[in-house]
Amino acid sequence: MIERLLPVAGSEHAVAFDAVLKSVHAHIAIQALAWGTFLVFCLIRFRSSRQPQASHRGIAPVLPMFAIAVVIVGDVVLLATMALPAWLARATMPSSVLAATEVRIAAEQFAWNIHYPGPDRRFGVTSAALISASNPVGIDRTSPDGTDDVGLLNVLMVPVGRPVVVQLSSRDVVHSFTLNEMRVRQDATPGLLVRTWFTPTITGQWQIACSQLCGLAHYRMRGEFSVLSQPGWDEWLRREVALIPPEAGLR
Numbered sequence: 503m504i505e506r507l508l509p510v511a512g513s514e515h516a517v518a519f520d521a522v523l524k525s526v527h528a529h530i531a532i533q534a535l536a537w538g539t540f541l542v543f544c545l546i547r548f549r550s551s552r553q554p555q556a557s558h559r560g561i562a563p564v565l566p567m568f569a570i571a572v573v574i575v576g577d578v579v580l581l582a583t584m585a586l587p588a589w590l591a592r593a594t595m596p597s598s599v600l601a602a603t604e605v606r607i608a609a610e611q612f613a614w615n616i617h618y619p620g621p622d623r624r625f626g627v628t629s630a631a632l633i634s635a636s637n638p639v640g641i642d643r644t645s646p647d648g649t650d651d652v653g654l655l656n657v658l659m660v661p662v663g664r665p666v667v668v669q670l671s672s673r674d675v676v677h678s679f680t681l682n683e684m685r686v687r688q689d690a691t692p693g694l695l696v697r698t699w700f701t702p703t704i705t706g707q708w709q710i711a712c713s714q715l716c717g718l719a720h721y722r723m724r725g726e727f728s729v730l731s732q733p734g735w736d737e738w739l740r741r742e743v744a745l746i747p748p749e750a751g752l753r
């Protein structure tokens with residue numbers, strides 16, 4: 503049932519994360535039910551007409567001890583068998599960055615500036631002085647690796663089936679880069695370059711969202727996010743490179 507409440511699980515780690523989420527909620531629901539039942543029992547058992555004088559006697563101490571033991575054992579089991587393995591798998595970056603698709607994303611009020619390294623898979627030099635409407639990430643086209651780089655505003659395209667490594671930064675305040683379907687959420691903090699990653703398992707069209715209240719127009723800090731087939735993504739990148747304006751980013 504919970505699957506219908508969640509966005510589609512579109513990345514490799516999404517299944518493990520959803521399993522943790524469901525187990526934690528089941529654990530909490532069982533505890534809430536047990537403690538709720540205990541409370542109702544106490545209200546009836548120790549009602550004033552039956553017991554006018556308050557007393558702590560009458561409840562076997564084994565019952566609350568058992569309830570506390572269930573909480574502790576349940577938490578330890580959840581941590582050891584689900585949460586820690588899921589976190590460890592996420593905390594380890596893909597062993598081969600060469601096999602991954604890398605993008606740099608600079609968040610700003612209220613947009614995502616996305617820098618693709620282009621077919622040579624190497625990022626060219628960028629400069630704040632070169633930022634313009636046609637060059638949102640300020641790519642220096644005279645730098646050796648910068649001739650085929652693609653800079654786009656609010657458009658994130660990635661291929662399916664390979665790890666995507668995102669190098670995330672912010673130009674102003676704290677934002678939070680969110681891809682709900684990939685179960686990805688990472689703060690973008692000014693002065694820090696943080697990496698996050700995911701491996702998409704399905705193709706589709708969704709949105710980038712900002713999950714940190716970052717200013718008056720936070721609500722419209724959205725971007726287009728698509729997972730394409732590998733041939734579809736290769737073709738998209740080829741077309742984007744062909745569209746690079748000849749004058750943009752030349753010093």
Ligand SMILES: [Cu+2]
Binds near residue numbers: 610677716720723
């Ligand atoms: Cu934001």
